[in-house]
Amino acid sequence: MSNMRTVGTAARLASKRPFRVSIEGNIGSGKSTCIKFFEKFRNVEAHPEPLKEWRNVAGHNLLGLVYSEVNTWTFPFQHYVHLSRLKIQTSPPSHADITVKMFERSVQNSRHCFVENAKKQHYLQDPEYEVLMSWYDYTEKNLDIALDLIVYLRTTPQVVWERVMKRGRAEESEVPLAYLQEVHDSYENWLSAPDVGCEVLTIDADKNLDAVVEDLERYSYKILGGNHTN
Template sequence: MSKVTSMTNAVRAVNKRPFRVSIEGNIGSGKSTCIKYFDKYHNVEKHAEPIQEWRNVSGHNLLGLLYSDMNEWSFAFQHYVHLSRLKIQTSPPSNPDITVKMFERSVQNSRHCFVENAKKQNFLQDSEYEVLAKWFDYTEKTLDISLDLIVYLRTTPQVVWERMMKRGRAEESEVPLDYLQQVHDSYENWLNSPDVGCEVLTIDADRSIDCVKDDLERYSYKILGGNHTN
């Protein structure tokens, strides 16, 4: 067991918090479908990505603004995403029977995937990047945002681009294939890093949803932290 994993387990034991599972993957990789698969487990609290919240921040559609001009809106969007993910990740469970907390993407994803990509593509000024990095560093030092497992729905950019075009979200209509490639590369860099901080379970999500569900069932014991209570 790694030092990071040992520390994570110790923190979770002391705080008696639920087992935290982050469902990660590119746009259109099937994260929402994956989370819905676990509806049958009553000990699992599930949180989809708060897209509706991002679409209406006191009347401002930050998601739409981001895709309309990433140079102009990446800083504001990533700042708000950090806040919304932080609330999901650290809020207490809805009832005492919850032993697993599952959410679509994580605070760590925002920092190590999307913020890094925005910096690499010059969507963020150096000063904006430093503000976001320091915001994350402070969060990590002062709050327990640790993850216990990442389920990575690994896809190829062409496949998810085709899926994205079929589902037809208005904000995504202008997203180019190049951007999905950038997100994919950022995921690969982050989740193959020795500093990822927890175990990563990789599932081939280029396949049909039925094949993915078969894997979710096969690995459900691991995904649920070794607890099958429902």
């Protein structure tokens, strides 16, 4: 992992790109809250998950479709998710003062978490999986998508299921607990691997919102790239 981190840092310094932070976690783990917390910093460009874009792809609600018929719509949805995350992750900062680029989930998340889970659960056929792998491999080899830090809002599936039911997003109204368990397991497998590619900061997000915000405040120096040279 140290070699991959060194390569990512070298690429960032060579291109003078911002410090990249991906906020990761299960559905309902508090990623949006984390993004909003850091929006107050003038040097941070924060990108929430592009839900509006996924809900209107030339008039088609891909997010709603994948929740309603996961086997049919996982392939086009993951294809579009990869594209939208790639645009966020590699686009230049909005102005010269931006030193940190933060986004809700990443290209790496799509590849190592959701696509792997979709294959495991047979939401993707083998040819569909191989197409997505080829798309990701090409991206990784030809574009700088390296992350500098992952903030993992770690939760238990039961806790986030209760939160999802309370917040009442239309597309999530019938998300089963079993699916949240699958996503949790995929996150654990991905972020416990030795080749994640960057440092992972894990925060206990089962705690109440105020306690999570306190942790974000406590670790803000690290999250904002304080240990790195911009």
